Amino acid sequence: MFDSGTDAVVYRSADGRSVRKIYLGMDLEQRRALAQREYDALLRVADVLADVPGARCPTPLAVELETGELEMEYIAARRLDAEISSNLFDEQGLPERVGASLARAFLALSVTMPLDEIDFSLRNTLIDADQNVVLIDFTSRQRVSHLPEDLPEDTTAIEVALASFLTSALTYRVRRSSLLKLTEGRRLRTIAMTITGCVQMCQPIDFSRVRAIAWTYFWRQARNRGWKRFFWFNTIGRGIFWMLMRDIEQHIPHTASFDLPRADG
Numbered sequence: 357m358f359d360s361g362t363d364a365v366v367y368r369s370a371d372g373r374s375v376r377k378i379y380l381g382m383d384l385e386q387r388r389a390l391a392q393r394e395y396d397a398l399l400r401v402a403d404v405l406a407d408v409p410g411a412r413c414p415t416p417l418a419v420e421l422e423t424g425e426l427e428m429e430y431i432a433a434r435r436l437d438a439e440i441s442s443n444l445f446d447e448q449g450l451p452e453r454v455g456a457s458l459a460r461a462f463l464a465l466s467v468t469m470p471l472d473e474i475d476f477s478l479r480n481t482l483i484d485a486d487q488n489v490v491l492i493d494f495t496s497r498q499r500v501s502h503l504p505e506d507l508p509e510d511t512t513a514i515e516v517a518l519a520s521f522l523t524s525a526l527t528y529r530v531r532r533s534s535l536l537k538l539t540e541g542r543r544l545r546t547i548a549m550t551i552t553g554c555v556q557m558c559q560p561i562d563f564s565r566v567r568a569i570a571w572t573y574f575w576r577q578a579r580n581r582g583w584k585r586f587f588w589f590n591t592i593g594r595g596i597f598w599m600l601m602r603d604i605e606q607h608i609p610h611t612a613s614f615d616l617p618r619a620d621g
Contacts, residue, residue, distance in 0.1 A: 387424025410457030455550025477524035519569035
């Protein structure tokens with residue numbers, strides 16, 4: 357088995373050249389439909405990321421009608437949330453490079469993706485051997501993009517993308533197993549601040565809106581984790597959330613420049 361979750365299982369094929377993804381908790385017709393949806397999404401994303409330095413996604417190969425499985429290109433890569441715990445992660449300014457690559461990808465994809473399909477997260481971000489970021493999973497049935505009901509009509513896709521990623525990073529950070537790992541926290545903070553700063557230089561954002569969306573996501577996740585975790589998120593988690601948001605807002609104007617494509621092309 358290559359990876360597993362509540363929605364799907366991904367395993368490597370016998371020849372090692374591809375991976376197959378099978379969706380859980382649904383009948384064959386539903387699996388076929390979801391596999392086709394992700395196949396189409398990966399084609400669109402791959403086309404966009406072809407022009408984005410430092411970012412890629414698996415190439416979809418086929419939808420297996422007999423089983424409802426999706427076959428994709430195999431990419432040798434590690435999950436970002438595992439990579440940041442490595443002692444080698446700080447070499448060659450990797451946190452800043454990862455943040456800049458993610459900013460490029462978010463800017464490019466937010467132009468073409470509708471708001472309710474944006475689900476950029478730490479868990480769905482990989483790092484390959486060449487230090488490219490690899491984005492995966494574009495059909496999660498449990499999107500964090502359950503947008504706030506009072507979301508202003510002029511909210512931009514890039515603001516939703518930033519909120520989505522920041523929420524996943526914060527959720528990872530406030531876990532008790534990672535709370536005391538200060539080096540991991542510093543690396544996550546660097547990535548988050550780099551992404552936000554680079555995006556802000558290319559496309560103006562209303563960071564108060566990003567913060568509001570991220571808090572809605574974070575709060576909803578806290579409510580779904582039982583009373584102990586709810587208490588933990590609402591105390592320790594709340595403090596970390598506001599400290600990170602404050603740091604990002606204070607440092608956005610001073611973030612170093614990166615060569616990024618503008619969102620309008």
